[in-house]
Amino acid sequence: MARVFYEHVTKRFGDVVAVNDLTLEIPDKEFLVLVGPSGCGKSTAIRLLAGLETLTTGDVYIGERLVNDVPAKDRDIAMVFQSYALYPHMSVFDNMAFGLRMHGTRRDEIQRRVREAAQILGIEDLLRRKPAQLSGGQRQRVALGRAIVREPAVFLFDEPLSNLDAKLRVQTRTELSKLHERLETTFIYVTHDQVEAMTMATRIAVLKDGLLQQVGTPEDLYFRPGNVFVAGFIGSPAMNFFDAVVKGAADELYLDTEAFQVRVQSEKAPVLVPYIGQTVVFGIRPEDIHDAEFLPAHVRAEPVHARVDVTEMMGNEKFLHLLAGDQKCLARVDPRTRARAGHEVQLAFDMDHMHAFDAQSQLAIGAAGGSTAAASR
Amino acid sequence: MTLSPTRIAIYTLLFVFAALYLMPIYVLVVTGMKSFTEVGLDRMWNFPSGLRFDSFQEAFDSLSRNMGNSFRMVIPATIASCFVGSINGYILTKWRFPGSDIFFFFLLFGMFIPYQSILIPLVQTLQHIHLYGSLWGLVLTHVIYGIPITTLIFRNYYAGVPTELVEAAKIDGASIIGIYTRILFPLSLPGFVVVAIWQFTSIWNDFLFASTVTSNPNTQPVTVALNNLAGSYIVEWNVQMAGALIAALPTLLIYVFLGRFFMRGLMAGALRG
Numbered sequence: 001m002a003r004v005f006y007e008h009v010t011k012r013f014g015d016v017v018a019v020n021d022l023t024l025e026i027p028d029k030e031f032l033v034l035v036g037p038s039g040c041g042k043s044t045a046i047r048l049l050a051g052l053e054t055l056t057t058g059d060v061y062i063g064e065r066l067v068n069d070v071p072a073k074d075r076d077i078a079m080v081f082q083s084y085a086l087y088p089h090m091s092v093f094d095n096m097a098f099g100l101r102m103h104g105t106r107r108d109e110i111q112r113r114v115r116e117a118a119q120i121l122g123i124e125d126l127l128r129r130k131p132a133q134l135s136g137g138q139r140q141r142v143a144l145g146r147a148i149v150r151e152p153a154v155f156l157f158d159e160p161l162s163n164l165d166a167k168l169r170v171q172t173r174t175e176l177s178k179l180h181e182r183l184e185t186t187f188i189y190v191t192h193d194q195v196e197a198m199t200m201a202t203r204i205a206v207l208k209d210g211l212l213q214q215v216g217t218p219e220d221l222y223f224r225p226g227n228v229f230v231a232g233f234i235g236s237p238a239m240n241f242f243d244a245v246v247k248g249a250a251d252e253l254y255l256d257t258e259a260f261q262v263r264v265q266s267e268k269a270p271v272l273v274p275y276i277g278q279t280v281v282f283g284i285r286p287e288d289i290h291d292a293e294f295l296p297a298h299v300r301a302e303p304v305h306a307r308v309d310v311t312e313m314m315g316n317e318k319f320l321h322l323l324a325g326d327q328k329c330l331a332r333v334d335p336r337t338r339a340r341a342g343h344e345v346q347l348a349f350d351m352d353h354m355h356a357f358d359a360q361s362q363l364a365i366g367a368a369g370g371s372t373a374a375a376s377r
Numbered sequence: 378m379t380l381s382p383t384r385i386a387i388y389t390l391l392f393v394f395a396a397l398y399l400m401p402i403y404v405l406v407v408t409g410m411k412s413f414t415e416v417g418l419d420r421m422w423n424f425p426s427g428l429r430f431d432s433f434q435e436a437f438d439s440l441s442r443n444m445g446n447s448f449r450m451v452i453p454a455t456i457a458s459c460f461v462g463s464i465n466g467y468i469l470t471k472w473r474f475p476g477s478d479i480f481f482f483f484l485l486f487g488m489f490i491p492y493q494s495i496l497i498p499l500v501q502t503l504q505h506i507h508l509y510g511s512l513w514g515l516v517l518t519h520v521i522y523g524i525p526i527t528t529l530i531f532r533n534y535y536a537g538v539p540t541e542l543v544e545a546a547k548i549d550g551a552s553i554i555g556i557y558t559r560i561l562f563p564l565s566l567p568g569f570v571v572v573a574i575w576q577f578t579s580i581w582n583d584f585l586f587a588s589t590v591t592s593n594p595n596t597q598p599v600t601v602a603l604n605n606l607a608g609s610y611i612v613e614w615n616v617q618m619a620g621a622l623i624a625a626l627p628t629l630l631i632y633v634f635l636g637r638f639f640m641r642g643l644m645a646g647a648l649r650g
Contacts, residue, residue, distance in 0.1 A: 052544050073550035085541035089563040098559075102550030146545075 259325025271366030462527020
């Protein structure tokens with residue numbers, strides 16, 4: 001049970017900076033997800049914490065202890081690997097007991113912990129089997145069990161669900177969330193899948209090219225993304241972006257993309273006033289673009305006209321792949337829509353949920369408090 | 378199975394090559410069963426008059442002591458060089474240190490040094506450490522000379538073992554030696570099979586080091602003794618041939634019985650990666 005603190009941590013591999021001046025504090029018992037595209041440094045960050053890599057500069061703390069030079073086995077951590085890394089020649093029981101044996105735990109204590117963990121994970125019947133005799137999902141549980149018996153201060157997960165099929169992944173997500181509640185220990189979880197991040201995390205840290213983009217709760221990141229990258233990364237399908245010029249005056253502001261104009265709500269106008277005459281990045285999520293014919297009651301909408309390129313029927317909604325002028329965008333609309341490929345459709349943009357970003361710095365204009373963001377370079 | 382022209386051609390080719398390879402063996406066996414008077418270059422291909430094993434008996438009597446020497450030399454040498462190669466491969470793949478690639482390059486370089494060129498320094502070194510003339514000196518020589526190939530084979534094998542396994546063991550608290558004994562060694566069987574078979578056969582068949590290091594006929598391995606079986610003026614070909622067969626028997630049996638494990642071991646490394 002401990003907090004984790006990365007203080008100005010940098011890791012270089014030759015000329016490549018994998019982790020760039022990362023400062024991040026993770027309170028005790030939090031489920032923090034490090035998320036980002038391939039090569040963003042999230043795996044390196046977690047390996048630095050585990051002690052599998054050495055820092056170039058900076059300090060890492062587990063609890064109050066500076067662990068820079070502490071070997072992995074003494075950091076009081078346990079790790080679940082993407083490929084599970086089970087010892088193939090040992091039984092499930094021995095796999096789980098191995099770490100405890102290495103640390104000199106007493107035999108009866110080992111028995112107790114292994115059986116307890118096996119019971120939590122539902123693998124009591126598998127204790128005699130070898131990993132080769134288990135399914136993927138079972139192996140994953142054994143990997144979890146191996147971590148649980150260590151009773152560490154921090155659990156580390158390196159993309160543990162990547163090797164599972166989609167259905168098992170969904171199921172395991174909820175089990176991991178429940179496990180976190182039950183164990184009341186800090187979880188640090190790495191994934192490239194923003195859905196996993198959104199569903200499981202208490203807080204999410206988004207990384208790109210070694211730099212921390214933003215850290216905050218899932219709601220923070222979804223409703224108040226700090227920069228274009230986070231806005232486009234969180235939420236699937238991704239946010240639509242348009243280059244738009246801010247026009248008009250303080251009380252009558254609007255955004256002019258080449259293809260259409262939309263008025264800005266009076267509450268949001270003040271932050272954009274300094275940008276009058278300049279280009280900004282206008283962002284709006286597909287779920288905030290409606291078919292004007294099936295507009296939900298409370299939405300204050302701005303009308304926009306577009307041509308439908310492709311429609312995808314999802315069951316509870318339809319995806320419309322649209323062309324507004326020569327700009328592509330995606331809308332998630334009511335499935336009753338009469339929009340069809342090749343035809344025009346009248347849309348309604350919910351400007352309550354609009355986002356605007358500075359074109360140079362890519363930072364959100366008028367970002368609300370509660371989260372930190374970095375200018376993506 | 379269809380008998381297409383291609384298939385017939387392939388099989389013909391295979392038969393021809395098999396025959397070519399087996400011709401010397403045929404001569405060995407046939408000559409070994411002849412009496413001395415029957416032996417002759419002009420009668421090389423003829424069958425013996427009867428199935429006689431006198432020559433084999435005589436050869437065995439002369440060579441049995443040396444066969445024992447060979448075994449007593451090859452077995453420790455094989456076991457030792459397996460472990461040396463294994464540990465080298467382990468360190469080079471799982472505990473890479475600055476300069477480990479250069480180190481490995483130089484290690485491999487040893488493979489290309491001709492045996493002949495180091496004979497004099499070899500003798501001098503062994504004399505210096507008082508191992509010259511003994512089988513243990515020969516064992517040491519073979520273990521060291523085997524370092525490049527055994528390291529290479531194990532390195533390639535361990536490269537196929539996922540590093541995450543070693544990392545998990547590190548986190549679990551195993552030491553550098555502990556990881557070897559508890560995790561990697563138990564997984565190394567295919568590697569050991571390949572290296573053991575390879576080393577056994579190359580060390581058993583070695584003549585040059587054996588004749589250089591050991592001079593006393595009582596200490597010499599069978600390869601040298603076989604050579605000495607030939608007299609200065611006349612050669613008892615039947616006994617010579619019988620002796621050759623006897624000397625070749627252990628390695629032959631190894632391939633017959635363990636050959637498929639050798640192939641499997643080679644494949645095991647390739648597929649796992």
